[in-house]
Amino acid sequence: MRAVAKAVALAALAMVVVAGCKKQDEKKAEQAAPTQAQGPAKKESVVVVPDSVKGKWKAVKIAVTDKTANKESVYTVAIGSEFAIPDSNLSLKVETFLPQFTMDGTTLTSQSNEPKNPAAQIRVMEGGKEVFKGWLFSLYPTTHAFNHPKYGFTLVDFIPAS
Missing domain, CATH: 1.20.5 (Single alpha-helices involved in coiled-coils or other helix-helix interfaces)
Structure with missing residues (x-):
C-alpha cells in the first residue's frame, strides 16, 4: 500500500x-x-522609369489566351490605360513599360531604352477586384506568370511613341 x-x-x-x-x-x-x-x-519594390525611357513608348501588345476555347487574341493597350477584355469580367491596366528591365535590390528600372529585356507591369481586375499585379516579360513569358483558370497573358510587342 x-x-x-x-x-x-x-x-x-x-x-x-x-x-x-x-x-x-x-x-x-x-x-x-x-x-x-x-x-x-517587407520592403516594397519601387519602379523607376529613367528619363531616357519616359515618353518613348506609347503602348504594348498583350496576347490574351482563352484556355478553354484554345483561342488567342492580341490587344494593343496604351501605357497607363485600362482595357476590358471582351466577353469576360476581366480588365487589365498597363502600369509601366521598361524596355531593358533590371532589378537592383528593391528598385526596378531599365538600363537603357533598347528593348533588350522588355517588361510590362500590369494589374488584372476580375469583377472589379484586383487579382494580380506583376510583370509580363516578353523574353521569359512563364516567369512570375499570372495563373488564372481560364486566361493567360503574354507580352508580345511594344510600340514606340512617334
Missing part, C-alpha cells in the same frame, strides 16, 4: 513539474516571438 501511495505522490509531483516547465516554455516562446512592430518590415 505504501508503495502505491509513494508512486501516486511521485506521479503527482512529476505532473506539477511538467506543468510548470510548460508554462515557462510558453512564457519564453511569447517573449521570443517577435511582434509585428519588432519584425522586419
